[in-house]
Amino acid sequence: MTRYTYSSYPYRKPPELDGGSHPAVPVIIVGAGPVGLAAAIDLALHDIRTVVLDDNDVVSVGSRAICWSKRSLEIFDRLGVGERMVDKGITWKVGRLFHRDREVYSFDLQEEPGHKMPAFINLQQYHVEQFLVERALEFPDLIDIRWKNRVTGIEQQPSCVRLAIETPDGAYTLESRYALACDGANSSIRGMMGLDFDGRAFEEHFLIADIEMDADLSNERLFWFEPTFHSGQSALLHKQPDNIYRIDLQLGPDADPAEERKPERVTPRVSAMLGGRPFEIDWVSVYTFQCRRMKAFVHDRIIFAGDSAHVVSPFGARGGNSGIQDIDNLCWKLAAVLLGRASRDLLKSYDEERCHGADENILHSSRSTSFMTPKSKTERLFRDAVLHLAGEMPFARRLVNSGRLSEPCSLTHRGLQRGQDMASGRLPPGTPCPDAPVETARSSDDWLLGHLGGEFRILHQPDGIGSEAHLPSKLPALIVGRDLKDREGLLRQRYALEAGVTYLVRPDQHIAAAWNRADAGRILDALELAGGQA
Amino acid sequence: MSRLRTDDGFAGKSDEFYAMLIDAHDGLDDEQSEALNARLLLLLANQIGDLDTLREAIETAGRTG
Ligand SMILES: Cc1cc2nc3c(=O)[nH]c(=O)nc-3n(C[C@H](O)[C@H](O)[C@H](O)COP(=O)(O)OP(=O)(O)OC[C@H]3O[C@@H](n4cnc5c(N)ncnc54)[C@H](O)[C@@H]3O)c2cc1C
Secondary structure (H helix, E strand, C coil): CCCCCCCCCCCCCCHHHHCCCCCCEEEEEECCCHHHHHHHHHHHHCCCCEEEECCCCCCCCCCCCCEEEHHHHHHHHHHCCHHHHHHHCEECCEEEEEECCEEEEEEECCCCCCCCCCCEEECCHHHHHHHHHHHHCCCCCCEEEECCCEEEEEEECCCCEEEEEEECCEEEEEEEEEEEECCCCCCHHHHHCCCCCEEEECCCEEEEEEEECCCCCCCCEEEEECCCCCCCCEEEEEEECCCEEEEEEEEECCCCHHHHCCHHHHHHHHHHHHCCCCCEEEEEEEECCEEEECCCCEECCEEECHHHCEECCCCCCCHHHHHHHHHHHHHHHHHHHHCCCCCCCHHHHHHHHHHHHHHHHHHHHHHHHHHHCCCCHHHHHHHHHHHHHHCCCHHHHCCCCCCCCCCCCCCCCCHHHCCCCCCCCCCCCCCECCCCEEEECCCCCEEHHHHCCCCCEEEECCCCCCHHHHCCCCCCEEEECCCEEECCCHHHHHCCCCCCCEEEECCCCEEEEEECCCCHHHHHHHHHHCCCCC | CCCCCCCCCCCCCHHHHHHHHHHHCCCCCHHHHHHHHHHHHHHHHHHHCCHHHHHHHHHHHHHCC
């Protein structure tokens, strides 16, 4: 049996219930899902102490998220768990699309060589959460995870947030300077505060099943419109580690979720799909999907991230992946505010930059869901016309939409990038930093992104006549040729590096500013504008 | 010589076009939608103008159903 065994994490009586005084924590995180756990680790890397509260004591039951994007893996790598995830996960890049029993086309995510992380891996959410918990436990002085601690009330004061918490041993309150609401799509914090969560709900029901099967199917994403083995409109089959396969069957708007979840209903549907191969059901759920977001993610000292702030339909794998990007964007800013290096205004840029990310995700996933669930005769007509043309006409393949897979969001012209110095011919401010193979003192087989992030940093290509001397001495710098060698010329290519070019890189591995000829004054001004200085 | 374009002509904006097309039908009943499609087709055909290309398009549409 290779199936995942859920072990529960130990509940401990909170010290507050034993009396005595306890110092306030800087940050309380509500929710130990992937987003809350990533936040605790990221803040710990900035030396910020957190208490993480979760009403449960196990990782995600059922795998839910399975596809993790390159950008998420790069962030996980910065947090110290990326390699473990790639080792365990299934790397995939080919997708095949069928209409009825005919293959219409296949796509290759065209993994460009020269990146440490693959375009996508499939890895069950419970593995991801387990790896994150284990990483968090490596910071015993900074991260205090409290299982079976349910938040039941929240109150905001001018200088702190006060949370009411229930445990098996009774109730207590805890104060912090900031609280992160990472408590998922049904966020109780959002509810308690009476905040909006507007958007659109789709009526279609989907059966999502993870099955265990001893078959060595390829690592490809298989998607069917109007499959012959299933009466609904679409079907998906995708491989996960441990011989687990994800199956997604569209059931239509009138399906009865309670009925459809029963094994006697699920088994024949799956059997028909797998052509009689033996399998065991690991987890089943019936969903309808929604695309919603809060108007604002920052409410003074209470900050929302992940599903609590925004939800999308899963086609495109944008839910969990965007939550991890929220954390990447937020934590360095929150740390700078808490450490007195930046004013609270910096947090507004999290709101602006990540609301933009959420809008992009909602747009793409609404379009995919609409394509898959045509709601009028005309919409259906065009959908079918696209599928009929797609076999012969390459242009129509681009119109087929079974999910536009999560891509890193560009922050160009937004938030902290507004008014920043940009250099013609170079990457514009707001671009997520591309990786590149480099050679460093650490390893001859190293990667650029391992040396960016965490704090503001300069990437500089010397001009050979002393341009390094003009860099501000108080900022850490990566000098090409001195600190790293461009192993394959890809660094130069991806960053359009020429003699004298300088980039200022944000702690979340996005370009903050760029210059063809920089001097210390301009770099320090850009740093201040990007929130690096109080 | 084939004149009908088969590769992507939307310069990466095919999703935007599709959303535009679907939105144009929002709130119309089936008959109104069909009429809209007919007018749209005539406008686009006139834009192309070239009869060989249009003949090829008509043939392709007839064949792929
Ligand atoms: C079928 C399906 C497939 C999906 N596939 C993908 C995919 O392939 N890729 C992808 O990126 N995303 C995918 N997603 C989305 C992904 O699962 C979510 O986006 C992700 O779980 C969000 O993480 P989170 O930490 O914000 O919230 P959650 O994972 O929901 O965690 C919230 C945590 O808060 C706790 N909590 C809630 N209320 C309280 C309270 N009052 N007190 C204390 N604790 C509380 C909960 O117990 C929970 O542990 C999928 C989702 C579904 C349903």
